[in-house]
Amino acid sequence: xxxxxxxxxxxxxxxxxxxxxxxxxxxxxxVNIGNKLYSLVYGKPCAVHVDPIEKKPMFHFLPGARAFxxxxxxxxxxxxxxxxxxxxxxxxxETSNYNLSPQDIVNETLLSKCETIxxxxxxxxxxxxxxxxxxxxxxxxxxxxxxxxxSYINPEPLRKLCKVVHGANVDIKAFDEKFYQNVCSARLKxxxxxxxxxKEEGVFVEITNLLVSTLNDDPKIIKKMCDWIVKExxxxxxxxxxxxxxxxxxxxxxxxxxxxxxxxxDIALNCGLRYVxxxxxxxxxxxxxxxxxxxxCIIKRIGFSVENNLVTANGKxxxxxYSIKGVWT
Amino acid sequence: xEKITRRYFYKxxxxxxxxxxxxxxFIKLNKKSISSDTIVEKYKEAMYYKVI
Numbered sequence: 254x255x256x257x258x259x260x261x262x263x264x265x266x267x268x269x270x271x272x273x274x275x276x277x278x279x280x281x282x283x284v285n286i287g288n289k290l291y292s293l294v295y296g297k298p299c300a301v302h303v304d305p306i307e308k309k310p311m312f313h314f315l316p317g318a319r320a321f322x323x324x325x326x327x328x329x330x331x332x333x334x335x336x337x338x339x340x341x342x343x344x345x346x347e348t349s350n351y352n353l354s355p356q357d358i359v360n361e362t363l364l365s366k367c368e369t370i371x372x373x374x375x376x377x378x379x380x381x382x383x384x385x386x387x388x389x390x391x392x393x394x395x396x397x398x399x400x401x402x403x404s405y406i407n408p409e410p411l412r413k414l415c416k417v418v419h420g421a422n423v424d425i426k427a428f429d430e431k432f433y434q435n436v437c438s439a440r441l442k443x444x445x446x447x448x449x450x451x452k453e454e455g456v457f458v459e460i461t462n463l464l465v466s467t468l469n470d471d472p473k474i475i476k477k478m479c480d481w482i483v484k485e486x487x488x489x490x491x492x493x494x495x496x497x498x499x500x501x502x503x504x505x506x507x508x509x510x511x512x513x514x515x516x517x518x519d520i521a522l523n524c525g526l527r528y529v530x531x532x533x534x535x536x537x538x539x540x541x542x543x544x545x546x547x548x549x550c551i552i553k554r555i556g557f558s559v560e561n562n563l564v565t566a567n568g569k570x571x572x573x574x575y576s577i578k579g580v581w582t
Numbered sequence: 583x584e585k586i587t588r589r590y591f592y593k594x595x596x597x598x599x600x601x602x603x604x605x606x607x608f609i610k611l612n613k614k615s616i617s618s619d620t621i622v623e624k625y626k627e628a629m630y631y632k633v634i
Contacts, residue, residue: 260634271634286625288633295626382626410630 261285265381266329266406267443279438280379281344282327294325295383296355299340299348300374303365305557309373309401310532311459312542313491313579314420316552317559320399321367323358324374325383326350330403331438332426333502334465341375342501355387362396369419373401381410388417397580404447405439411447415454420580422459422493423448427469428478436468445481452486457580459491461532464509464517466497475517479524488525489545489578494518496533515539528578546575 258274263283270278272285282294306318326348328341335341340348353361362370370391377384377400388398400421404411425444426437433441451458460482464470482490494517497509514531518539521529531539535556542552542564549572553561563571568581 262632262634263628264630264632265628283628284625290628290631291625292628293625382629385629407630 258285259288261288261290263290264407265410266378267440268329268405269407277344278329279331280327280329282325282379292380292382293345294327294350294380296353296357297325297345297350298323298353298358298383299326299345299350300324301351301353301361303367304371306369306371306399307554307557307559309371309399309422310461310493310495310530311399311420311422312493312530312552312554313459313528313577313581314399314457315368315397315580315582316562316564318369319365319367320369320371320373321358321362321365322371322373323353323387324372324377325380326375327379328376328403329379329405329439330376330426333436334463334468334497334506335501336463336498337374338501355383355390358387359390359394359396362391363394367396369397369399371399371401373399376402376405378402378404378406378410381406381414385414385417388414392417403437403439404444404451406443406447408446408450411450412454415451415456418456420457420459421451422461423451424461424463425478426463428474428481429469432469436465445485448486458486459493461493461495462517463495463497464513465503466506466509466513468503468506470509470513470517472516472520475520476524479521479526483525489527491528491530491578492521492526493530493532494521496531498533511537542577544570544573544575544577546570547573549573551577 261272263270263278268279277284284291302322304320304322306320326340326343326345372384391398397419403424430441433439494514511534518529518531527545531537540554541550544551551563551570564577565571566582568577
């Protein structure tokens with residue numbers, strides 16, 4: 254009898270969904286079968302690509318490297334502006350999936366001559382077991398593991414993952430609890446807690462803030478976010494302000510004006526952040542890395558390609574010798 | 583704001599074309615050639631849960 258089953262509570266993310274027999278989590282990929290919780294997407298990525306690492310975006314992590322990028326269906330956030338909603342807001346039965354074990358992913362990464370594996374597109378936290386098992390094998394082969402994530406995850410599983418992960422790009426949707434609740438179906442506080450855990454565990458982090466016109470582009474909120482980052486994480490953490498394109502449930506809004514993105518960049522620089530970038534607008538000088546000491550352009554980028562890199566293998570500006578935060582070898 | 587020169591403009595266009603063509607080629611390659619001898623379990627028991 255279905256009613257005889259017990260409730261299973263998922264403890265992976267702060268939503269901590271309580272699932273009756275046959276019930277699924279808010280992420281659509283974790284299910285209670287016979288009083289056990291199962292992942293429906295282990296070994297079943299629906300997206301497999303080779304990307305430049307700049308696309309993640311990771312600008313201070315092996316510039317020019319290739320990232321073997323994977324994702325499964327599902328997500329524990331439901332952002333109305335999601336740029337990958339076709340897979341993130343879909344159950345795994347409705348996506349076309351591969352059948353690739355963690356070992357297969359590592360083998361394909363080596364065959365593709367990729368230096369890194371990026372767990373990306375949807376959110377690696379909801380395919381946690383697949384991410385973790387793959388990252389463990391990859392690490393033994395010298396492959397770097399990168400998370401591209403909203404980091405809506407409980408502290409215990411995140412700390413476990415941090416032991417095998419080398420870098421992360423963490424999305425701060427907005428420095429505003431109401432925005433998280435109304436637009437993303439989540440909360441801000443656990444994301445900030447996660448950022449502090451990455452720092453404690455020594456995982457290299459870059460931050461992305463997608464600016465959605467009229468919803469989270471208030472200069473006061475941006476300043477508040479940047480002040481928090483400088484105080485809690487440091488002034489040398491790379492920060493990306495990314496341009497929103499009308500998508501999913503927010504097709505009624507215009508693309509973010511470039512002037513808004515540049516204004517956000519100015520705010521971040523005035524708050525003391527040293528490396529601030531503008532994304533999804535190829536051709537801007539704000540795609541480049543400038544040495545905070547001598548102010549010369551030390552990494553020239555156009556779109557996803559690196560045109561020139563003047564950072565030495567040991568992470569110094571080759572013009573003045575200033576130490577540049579990042580992973581360079 | 584730096585102006586986009588003609589050279590950069592062409593590079594951006596090539597980047598975009600390259601991204602889509604290489605990306606789609608890779609996906610096709612995957613569909614045909616990526617296969618696994620490993621039998622991936624239909625469902626994997628999850629970490630981090632409790633029975634109430």
